[in-house]
Amino acid sequence: MRGAVSAAAEIDGFGTDVDPTLAWCVAVGEWAPPVGEGRTTELWELLASTAAVDVAAARILEPHLDALTILAQAERSELRSPHDTWGVFAAESPDHRLRAEQSRTGWRLRGTKPWCSLASHLSRALVTATLDDGRRRLFAVDLRADGVRPHAGPWAARGLAQVVSAPVDFDDAPGEPVGEAGWYLERPGFAWGGMSVAACWWGAATRIAQRLLAPAQSANADQLSLVHLGKVDTALWSARAVLAEAADLVDDGRSRRVGERAVSERLRAVVADAATLTLAEAAAALGPGPLTRDEQFARNSADLHLYLQQHHGLRDVARIGREAARQGAAW
Structure with a gap:
């Protein structure tokens, strides 16, 4: 997996040029593990690692892999052809x-x-x-x-x-x-695709968070630079823990007992909050410089901001609250 992501970074136009990025996605689809078959953590690490290289590349990869998983679940993999995107x-x-x-x-x-x-x-x-x-x-x-x-x-x-x-x-x-x-809509695993998207959000946020390290490690670091980094570190660490637990729940079947939609919406809310906080803290800590002079950082920031719109904010959180009230919560 690491080799594939490292090789991707060497592709000219990876993430920005759609066709060569799709060709890479097709190759990855030949070996990437599906969700829910014991290797969900590996899949989400693949998606997160891709997003850490380029957000748009992960945005292109995730639905391709999701479609292959759906075809396998429906026992219609014969509809696949080697070069299909x-x-x-x-x-x-x-x-x-x-x-x-x-x-x-x-x-x-x-x-x-x-x-x-x-x-x-x-x-x-x-x-x-x-x-x-x-x-x-x-x-x-x-x-x-x-x-x-x-x-x-x-x-x-x-x-x-x-x-x-x-x-x-x-x-x-x-x-x-x-x-x-x-x-x-009714199949086991309908909610898995939404959790895979959250893994992409998390990976993208880690790339942006990297820019907070240098100011905090500087000999002249002030308390504010440490606060910005500390807030992001705490949020991303918590989100990673939720992703890891959710992957285990999916793979051993416990997510069905808990409620897959509930697991997915909780996970997405936690990761979306962490990624949103990362964008805000990076902007506050770094100012306009990287957003105006660093093409990759500016593009990843804009890409992640739009990608996060797939989370429906307070509407999704309201559904979590409604389900918690119905169940009497499950903490």
Whole structure:
């Protein structure tokens, strides 16, 4: 694993040039361990280590590996081809609706799917669509097939600028069912993907936190530089402990007894808070210099800031509180 991440750092345009980064992701997908089969810690270390090199690269890698895990869970790995690049498009929007209908020639998708990251670069995707009865079902789709049209935008993001997340239009496009209706949301491990994203957040935050070491180690270090580093160190240490425990819970099956969604949302809240604090403390400690003169630091900071928007803040925390109240808490 360390060799693969070290080699990635030598790839010209790693994280910024999408196609060579995707080629690396395909190679990693051949050996990366899946979540929930005894090696979850190794997978999350891989994702965190990738994010510590380049946040966007981890953002590209995580959904590819997630799709491979989903296909294996559904026992549909035969849908994989050696050079395929995968995404998972499961976001919903009141402004866009994707419907699936069965015809004599198979399933057909019609409508628009929002927030489809890298659709113009990927070859395949797992896409959720709504059936006539209102249930959602997962389909494997060839993104280069007739009837599939990725939008180029709108995408004005400064963070993750190369990871364009825009709508895709489906006009009578063929889709191959993966699992039964409702399976994608109800399957054991639905929450695992969200925890893998949190591992990326944590790895990205550790890279930013590295910049706090030099001021604190300086012979002229003042108390404030030590406070900034101490706050970040405590937060990241705590988040790492939560990631380690969650990986054990997932691998030995205890997460199902605790409630996988509860485990995932607690984990994501802890890591998101730690990463947000890291960004804030780095800005306070270092000032505008690195954000204006260090291209890699500025890009990683902007990338992480946008990536963290996948956590829904107080809405997610409210769900944690609701579940804690229902269970009488489980501390």
